[in-house]
Amino acid sequence: MIMRRTPSSSRLPVLLAILVGIVALLGWHEPRFIEINNLINILRQSSMVGLIALGMTLVILTGGIDLSVGSLVAVSALAGAGAARAGVTFPLCWGAALAAGALLGMVNGLGVARLRLPPFIMTLGMMGFARGLAFMVTGGKPLTGFDASFRWLGIGGWMGLPLPIWVFGGFFLVVWVLLELMPWGDQVRSVGSSPRAAWGSGVNVPGVTAQVYVLCGVASALVGLLLAGRIDSAQPTAGVGYEFGAIAGVVFGGTSFSGGRGSLVGTVIGVLIMTVLESGMNMLNVNPFAEQVVKGVVIAAALVLYGRTGQALRG
Amino acid sequence: MAGKWQRFGSLAVLIVVVVLLALVDRDVIDPKNVANVLAQSTVLGVCAVGMTFVILTGGIDLAVGSVMALSGVVGALANTAMGLPWPLAWALGLGAGMMAGALSAALIAWGRMLPFIATLCVMAIARGITLLMTQGSPVSGLSPGFTHAGWASWGAVPITALIFLLLATVAWVVLAKTPLGPHVRAQGDNPEAARLAGLSAPGLTFAVYMTSGFCAGLAGLLMAGRLWSAQPAIGTGMELDAISAVVLGGTSLFGGVGSIGGTVTGTLIMGFLDNGLRLQGVASYVQISIKGAVFVGAVILDLAMKGHYSRRRSRDA
Numbered sequence: 001m002i003m004r005r006t007p008s009s010s011r012l013p014v015l016l017a018i019l020v021g022i023v024a025l026l027g028w029h030e031p032r033f034i035e036i037n038n039l040i041n042i043l044r045q046s047s048m049v050g051l052i053a054l055g056m057t058l059v060i061l062t063g064g065i066d067l068s069v070g071s072l073v074a075v076s077a078l079a080g081a082g083a084a085r086a087g088v089t090f091p092l093c094w095g096a097a098l099a100a101g102a103l104l105g106m107v108n109g110l111g112v113a114r115l116r117l118p119p120f121i122m123t124l125g126m127m128g129f130a131r132g133l134a135f136m137v138t139g140g141k142p143l144t145g146f147d148a149s150f151r152w153l154g155i156g157g158w159m160g161l162p163l164p165i166w167v168f169g170g171f172f173l174v175v176w177v178l179l180e181l182m183p184w185g186d187q188v189r190s191v192g193s194s195p196r197a198a199w200g201s202g203v204n205v206p207g208v209t210a211q212v213y214v215l216c217g218v219a220s221a222l223v224g225l226l227l228a229g230r231i232d233s234a235q236p237t238a239g240v241g242y243e244f245g246a247i248a249g250v251v252f253g254g255t256s257f258s259g260g261r262g263s264l265v266g267t268v269i270g271v272l273i274m275t276v277l278e279s280g281m282n283m284l285n286v287n288p289f290a291e292q293v294v295k296g297v298v299i300a301a302a303l304v305l306y307g308r309t310g311q312a313l314r315g
Numbered sequence: 316m317a318g319k320w321q322r323f324g325s326l327a328v329l330i331v332v333v334v335l336l337a338l339v340d341r342d343v344i345d346p347k348n349v350a351n352v353l354a355q356s357t358v359l360g361v362c363a364v365g366m367t368f369v370i371l372t373g374g375i376d377l378a379v380g381s382v383m384a385l386s387g388v389v390g391a392l393a394n395t396a397m398g399l400p401w402p403l404a405w406a407l408g409l410g411a412g413m414m415a416g417a418l419s420a421a422l423i424a425w426g427r428m429l430p431f432i433a434t435l436c437v438m439a440i441a442r443g444i445t446l447l448m449t450q451g452s453p454v455s456g457l458s459p460g461f462t463h464a465g466w467a468s469w470g471a472v473p474i475t476a477l478i479f480l481l482l483a484t485v486a487w488v489v490l491a492k493t494p495l496g497p498h499v500r501a502q503g504d505n506p507e508a509a510r511l512a513g514l515s516a517p518g519l520t521f522a523v524y525m526t527s528g529f530c531a532g533l534a535g536l537l538m539a540g541r542l543w544s545a546q547p548a549i550g551t552g553m554e555l556d557a558i559s560a561v562v563l564g565g566t567s568l569f570g571g572v573g574s575i576g577g578t579v580t581g582t583l584i585m586g587f588l589d590n591g592l593r594l595q596g597v598a599s600y601v602q603i604s605i606k607g608a609v610f611v612g613a614v615i616l617d618l619a620m621k622g623h624y625s626r627r628r629s630r631d632a
Contacts (some may be wrong), residue, residue, distance in 0.1 A: 065431075117614055120431045121558075121568065125611035128555055140600060215332025223629075236600075244439055247432075257429055289451065292443030300436040304426035315552065 011254045015269045016076070023272065026280045029133060033283060040161065046275040047168035050268060051223050052246040053253075054175050055216030057267045060250055061179075062212050063192040063259030064112055064119035069220045070244060071130035073239030076101040076217075077224030078134055078151070081143040090149040098221045105217020109210030127243075134236040144233040154229020171219065176264050194257025214228035241292075244293055248299045254306065264276050274298070280315045324620065325565045325580040332584055336591035343591055348470065356543075357479040358534045358584030360579065362553055363560040364479075364486050365530025366524040367578045370561050371392055371490075373503040373570025374430040376524065378419060379531040379557055380550030381441035386412040386532030391454040391545035395460045401460035412532020413525045414539035415441050420524035424517035436553075436606050441626075445547045461505065465540015475537050482530070487575040499523065503570020552603070555610050560585045562613040 027034035052069045059066045084090065104126065109120035121132055148155075155161040179185035187208050190198040199205050223242070230236040237266030253270030255262025277298075349517035362379045371377045390408025393399045397419065399407070415437055464474045490496040501518055534553075534581040539545040558568075564581025566573025592602050618624065 015632040107345065111611065115615055116618070117611065118568070121614050122611060124377075124555060125607045125614075128552065128607025128610065129604045130607075132600050132602070132607065135598075135600030138606065139598075158532035244435070247435075257432060267422060289443055292439050292445065294443075296439035296443065298435070300422055300426065300428070300440075303428050303432065 005303055012263070012266055012269065013284055015253065015266060015273070019269055019273050019276065020111075022276050022280065027275070030283055031238035033280070037165050040165075042272075042275055042279055043165050043168075045164045045279065046271050047164040048223050048226060049242060049245040049249060049275070050168050050271040051171055051309060052220045053244055053245055053249040053267050053271045054171055054264060055212075055219030055251075056246045057255050057262060057264055058175065058179070058188060058212040059098060059216050059253050061117070061188050061192045061259060062209055063202075063257075064209070064212070064248070065123065065257075066108065066213060066216045067103075067120060067123040067243045068108060068130055068151070069216060070239035070242035071127045071134065072101050072104050072220035073224045073227065073236075073242060074236055075104060075130045075137070075224075076144060076221035077228040078236065079136040080221075081228050082137060083275075084146050090147065090152070090188065093150055094225055097225050098218055099223025101166070101217040101219075101224065102172065102214050103217070105220070108212060108217070109213030113206035114171040116238075126275075127182055131212050134179035135217055138145035138236060139201065140236060142233050142235040146228070147234060150234060151229035154226045164175040164230075167222060167226060171222065172268065173265060175215070184208070187297070188262045193261070205280045215225075226293075244292075244295060244299075245274060248295050248302075251299050251306075256306070257303070318507055320603070322343060322537035325563055325577050325584070328563060329584045329587070330582050330589055332591075336587060340377070340591070340593060340594055343360070346626070347531065349475075351556065351591045352583070352586045353476050353588065354473040356527075356582050357473070357475040358538050359553070359556050359560060359585060360479045360555040360582035361482055361530050361534040361537065363564075363578050363582050364482055364575060365527035366557045367486070367564075367573060367575055368490075368499060369430075370528045370558070370566050370568060371503050371570060372523050374423065374520070374592050375434065375521065375558070375568075376419065376527045376531075377434040377554045378415060378418075378441055379433055379554035380411050380526065381438045381445065381535075382415045382416040382528055383535035383550035383553060384545075384547055385415060385441040385548065386443045387539035387545035388449055388454055388547055390461070391457055391539055392448060394458055395456050399478060401458055401463075404461060408536050409529055409532045412530075412535070413621045415531075416525040416528020417521060420517075420527070424520040426464040439590065441614070443546075449545075449547045450466050453544045453545060453546045454607040457539065457543060457545075462540040462543055463536045465542075476539070478533070478537065482580055483575055491576055495522070500571050503567075503572075505571075522561035530571050552606070555606060556585055559606065559610045559613050562617050563609075565617075567617055568614055571623075 006151065023034065032038060056066055056069065076097040079100035080093045083096040085092040088096070108123055108126050109314070111117045112119045152165065153163055158166055179188065189204045190201070190203055191205055191208050195205055224238065227238055250267050251270070252273060253266030253268070254264070255266060272296070276295065281291055285305035333344065341361045362383070366376055366379065386408040390404045391410040393407045394401060394404035395509060419434045421432050422428045422436065426433070464478065467474050469477065490499065502516065506516065535550065540550055561573070562568055562577050562581070563584050563608055564573070564577030564579070566577055589602070592605065609617035
């Protein structure tokens with residue numbers, strides 16, 4: 001038990017070395033790849049999937065999964081965009097989007113915590129339900145043409161960095177403090193590693209479980225706002241497949257599906273590796289359809305590999 | 316409790332759904348429409364039969380929709396680009412489906428991955444390969460033999476319906492009359508006990524996931540026949556419908572309990588729901604939402620019937 005976090009933390013330097021290695025290789029092949037602008041661009045691209053991956057890490061730490069994140073991106077973006085088009089001032093529009101994400105995340109959480117549905121069943125159902133909802137909001141049409149104030153999160157910048165990176169960093173900080181410095185973090189990990197022991201030691205298991213799904217919904221809503229702002233359009237088809245990129249990052253970062261073990265820093269590095277790979281494949285003109293295959297193979301390979309090393313470490 | 320639900324519960328749900336739909340719109344029980352429902356639910360039914368095997372072992376196959384597309388495209392390309400006669404092209408398509416199933420099984424049995432994660436990976440890989448092979452555009456120009464089974468009828472009975480009945484019968488015989496049936500259920504009931512009893516877990520895992528891959532592949536080939544072309548984007552969301560049909564048919568999502576007869580009933584429930592909503596002019600995107608809710612509802616019903624929510628066993632799970 002004392003060594004609980006050792007496997008994942010000893011993995012971090014290796015992950016970091018992989019990341020640096022890939023960047024160096026790509027930079028050696030194409031010097032423009034390691035120009036500062038391109039690196040900032042890669043960070044900006046990472047922030048979308050990265051935000052969701054942070055929420056997903058919390059969910060997976062409790063032994064769950066959230067397959068509905070992509071659909072929640074679309075619903076919350078449309079909720080915010082609908083409010084913006086109705087002339088509501090922008091902080092309230094953002095609030096509407098975040099509330100939509102939190103609410104649907106709460107439904108996920110209650111289904112898992114109270115009705116004790118298997119998480120992938122609850123969130124697979126929500127994936128369909130929320131996607132349909134996103135189409136219903138506008139009858140299938142995208143909403144476009146927003147004020148610059150509404151779009152600010154997606155297109156603005158501060159101190160030379162695009163705002164999405166700041167949002168990503170800010171959310172990371174909040175979640176990191178919650179997970180690593182607050183008693184809440186231990187509760188999350190204990191729900192994942194042994195729900196019964198957690199129950200016995202007085203942890204509010206259903207409450208903590210519901211909370212991580214709410215946070216994952218909020219992360220999805222943030223992505224919805226960033227995306228809508230960036231492309232000046234809220235699409236009902238937004239976010240399709242985001243769950244997969246996020247899970248890939250989380251898994252690559254060493255968070256275990258059996259719950260309890262994993263780290264946010266690992267997730268961030270995992271997401272960065274996936275984005276760098278993707279952008280490298282773009283640069284090398286790899287067919288975009290191949291990226292999906294690569295993601296699937298990477299998740300499977302990482303899980304099989306970590307499964308083996310995990311076993312070796314345990315016994 | 317579970318036994319009764321399994322035998323009569325799903326039949327009761329089917330009758331209630333049909334009666335409710337008929338009250339709203341008499342056309343639902345028009346013989347012509349009923350035949351239509353039967354024909355249209357066969358593709359789902361074929362997938363659901365394979366899914367039943369997987370779920371009985373306590374597993375899940377989220378890749379069925381992608382495998383449908385993969386098999387359809389592999390078969391279609393073999394038929395058009397390679398010019399192979401349709402039986403060979405079909406065999407290649409079915410082979411691709413079984414390969415995908417074998418990959419899922421290998422990840423689960425040897426890679427020790429959770430079934431839903433393993434099949435989620437295969438879902439992405441199969442869809443990606445399908446899109447790579449076609450560059451995203453449909454494959455048309457199929458030979459008449461290739462498409463025949465997908466759209467033609469013998470007398471009044473669509474060939475797809477016959478294939479579905481044949482498949483369901485074979486599956487029923489395998490589960491009810493051969494030793495494989497008890498093995499499959501034992502695996503779902505208590506994997507540890509099954510292993511101690513000497514039932515080969517990896518062998519069984521390969522058998523059920525390859526069965527599911529075969530069925531999804533068959534569904535994809537029938538679909539390609541019906542549409543006269545293989546669509547790389549087809550089958551999205553099929554896993555949701557297939558799991559719903561299986562669970563509505565009384566097969567427990569947690570393995571061990573269930574039957575093919577139930578899955579046929581569950582398929583008809585999904586078919587009538589689909590048909591009824593469409594007859595009422597409900598927009599397709601509203602149907603997506605309703606199906607998501609039905610999916611979760613079916614699982615809640617399954618849990619409730621198993622006494623999951625009763626006080627006595629409440630801390631058992």
